[in-house]
Amino acid sequence: EIVLTQSPATLSLSPGERATLSCRASQSVSSSYLAWYQQKPGQAPRLLIYGASTRATGIPDRFSGSGSGTDFTLTIRRLEPEDFAVYYCQQYGTSPRTFGQGTKLEIK
Amino acid sequence: QVQLVQSGAEVKNPGASVKVSCKASGYSFTTFGIAWVRQAPGQGLEWMGWITPSNGNTNYTEKFQGRVTMTTDTSTSTAYMELRSLRSDDTAVFYCARDLPGLPVAFTYWGQGTLVTVSS
Numbered sequence: 001e002i003v004l005t006q007s008p009a010t011l012s013l014s015p016g017e018r019a020t021l022s023c024r025a026s027q028s029v030s031s032s033y034l035a036w037y038q039q040k041p042g043q044a045p046r047l048l049i050y051g052a053s054t055r056a057t058g059i060p061d062r063f064s065g066s067g068s069g070t071d072f073t074l075t076i077r078r079l080e081p082e083d084f085a086v087y088y089c090q091q092y093g094t095s096p097r098t099f100g101q102g103t104k105l106e107i108k
Numbered sequence: 109q110v111q112l113v114q115s116g117a118e119v120k121n122p123g124a125s126v127k128v129s130c131k132a133s134g135y136s137f138t139t140f141g142i143a144w145v146r147q148a149p150g151q152g153l154e155w156m157g158w159i160t161p162s163n164g165n166t167n168y169t170e171k172f173q174g175r176v177t178m179t180t181d182t183s184t185s186t187a188y189m190e191l192r193s194l195r196s197d198d199t200a201v202f203y204c205a206r207d208l209p210g211l212p213v214a215f216t217y218w219g220q221g222t223l224v225t226v227s228s
Contacts, residue, residue, distance in 0.1 A: 035214035037153075044203055044218035045153065056216065088153055093212050096169045097143070099153040 002027055002091050004100035012108040019076040021103045023089035028069045033093030036065055036074045039102075040085045048087075049074065081107075110134040112142075112204050112219035119225045120194050127190040128222045130204030137185035138162040143207035143215065144178060144189045148200040156202075159187060160209045167209065194226045 003026040013019055023034070032052035037045035047056040049065035052072055062083075064075045076083055084107050089100040115129040130142060143158040157168035159178040166178050177190045187204055202222050205215035 031212070033212040033214075037215075039153075044221055045215070046218075047214055047216050050214035056214075090153070090155075090214065092214055095167055096157075097155045097207075099145075099155065101152045 006100035030093035114219040117223040141207040141209035142187040
């Protein structure tokens with residue numbers, strides 16, 4: 001099973017700032033099958049990024065993903081008030097399709 | 109448009125079973141699979157397994173093996189997840205998501221979630 005470790009656990013920033021979230025895998029994620037999801041309280045997760053760097057339909061271009069192998073990054077440039085949420089990475093190249101433990105992005 | 113609509117919240121006693129449904133619409137139900145994801149209160153997402161509606165094949169994570177059964181009814185495009193021998197730490201929101209078993213796809217479509225509370 002691939003274990004995903006996200007850091008930091010909590011990130012405190014202000015609107016307009018840049019957020020950098022990390023996801024590290026215990027072994028290489030095949031073909032960069034790495035996704036990022038955003039989850040707000042009381043809502044289902046929403047797919048932001050798949051294939052490590054491809055934005056899902058309707059996702060603003062301030063969200064970007066990068067990385068390969070075992071190290072992946074989600075960057076949100078110029079944070080908007082609606083971006084404050086919990087973010088999860090997920091590898092979907094192998095079974096089980098594991099998730100990271102999440103990074104909470106909170107308003108400073 | 110693709111929709112996954114789940115059944116309502118449940119309250120169960122310890123030791124009981126719960127069966128959550130997920131009704132799909134807006135796409136060919138047998139072309140895709142359904143995955144189930146658990147989220148305990150204040151915790152992260154936990155993939156439980158998947159089912160392929162076209163042939164009923166399932167793949168459960170080791171953690172839930174022996175306690176979970178995933179089924180589908182192709183006549184109503186509905187997937188079901190039954191969890192048995194419930195414990196208090198099974199209290200969680202359960203989500204279904206459209207998957208493609210055996211192929212690498214991220215979860216674009218999710219149900220709204222079903223809260224299962226296990227309490228005596």
